[in-house]
Amino acid sequence: MRVFKFKEINSTNSFLKNLEHKEDYDIAIAETQNSGRGRRGNKWHSTKGGGYFSFILKENKDIQQEEYTKLPLVVGYSLLKTFENLEPELKFMFKWTNDIYIKDKKLSGILVEKKENNFIIGIGINFNNEIDNSIENIGISLKNISSKTYDINKIILEIVENFKQDLNFYFNGNFDIILKKLNNQNYLYNKRIDIDLGFGKIIEGRAKEIDKTGQLKVEVDSKLKLFNVGEIHICKK
Ligand code: BTN
Numbered sequence: 001m002r003v004f005k006f007k008e009i010n011s012t013n014s015f016l017k018n019l020e021h022k023e024d025y026d027i028a029i030a031e032t033q034n035s036g037r038g039r040r041g042n043k044w045h046s047t048k049g050g051g052y053f054s055f056i057l058k059e060n061k062d063i064q065q066e067e068y069t070k071l072p073l074v075v076g077y078s079l080l081k082t083f084e085n086l087e088p089e090l091k092f093m094f095k096w097t098n099d100i101y102i103k104d105k106k107l108s109g110i111l112v113e114k115k116e117n118n119f120i121i122g123i124g125i126n127f128n129n130e131i132d133n134s135i136e137n138i139g140i141s142l143k144n145i146s147s148k149t150y151d152i153n154k155i156i157l158e159i160v161e162n163f164k165q166d167l168n169f170y171f172n173g174n175f176d177i178i179l180k181k182l183n184n185q186n187y188l189y190n191k192r193i194d195i196d197l198g199f200g201k202i203i204e205g206r207a208k209e210i211d212k213t214g215q216l217k218v219e220v221d222s223k224l225k226l227f228n229v230g231e232i233h234i235c236k237k
Pocket of ligand 1: 010011012013014033035036037038039040042044051052053054098099108109110111122123124125
């Protein structure tokens with residue numbers, strides 16, 4: 001495990017992806033990113049004061065590949081626990097499958113990518129940064145709420161340590177406990193959502209629990225259906 005620190009970089013995910021010899025839990029941390037990436041080709045605003053980091057998780061051949069589809073949920077679980085430890089009075093919510101919300105706005109996003117047998121887990125957290133005007137209706141930073149200044153590097157290392165433990169916990173058959181917490185803090189629960197199935201087809205439904213498969217249950221026309229994030233795009237109404 002090595003820690004690579006940058007004042008500015010294009011993207012910590014891209015850096016680790018292109019790193020020639022990757023070690024398990026190598027971490028890249030940047031003060032700013034000039035090409036921070038979110039999911040579905042979105043840009044991740046990465047101005048000074050935010051937490052931008054990625055780390056490597058080497059695929060374990062003894063673990064079924066399918067188990068790894070729930071990685072974002074395990075990361076979300078670790079983030080919730082770390083944030084709650086930091087600010088026990090605040091109500092953090094998990095927005096299936098990759099986001100942490102607070103006060104109906106996005107605090108943190110997770111981007112999991114894969115190159116060969118390495119997962120690159122990238123996390124962006126609005127800690128001490130000002131939220132850009134263009135996203136102030138959807139984004140929030142911790143400092144906005146608590147008026148504190150956070151020790152970003154310290155918290156990042158805590159998140160990675162928590163994740164290591166939570167991943168073992170998950171691989172040891174405890175997904176039900178992880179899922180229980182995520183469902184207790186399921187931001188989408190009972191919200192009306194549009195599901196974009198691609199090819200211009202959008203259906204409407206009401207989000208329910210996250211299922212033990214990691215998929216989201218959605219009530220569509222009075223029937224419960226399971227949706228996989230790879231197939232759908234959810235936008236809150
Ligand atoms: C999302 O919400 O769509 C995911 C956002 C992930 C952003 C982080 S910031 C650190 C790492 N480097 C990137 O370019 N993206 C991730």
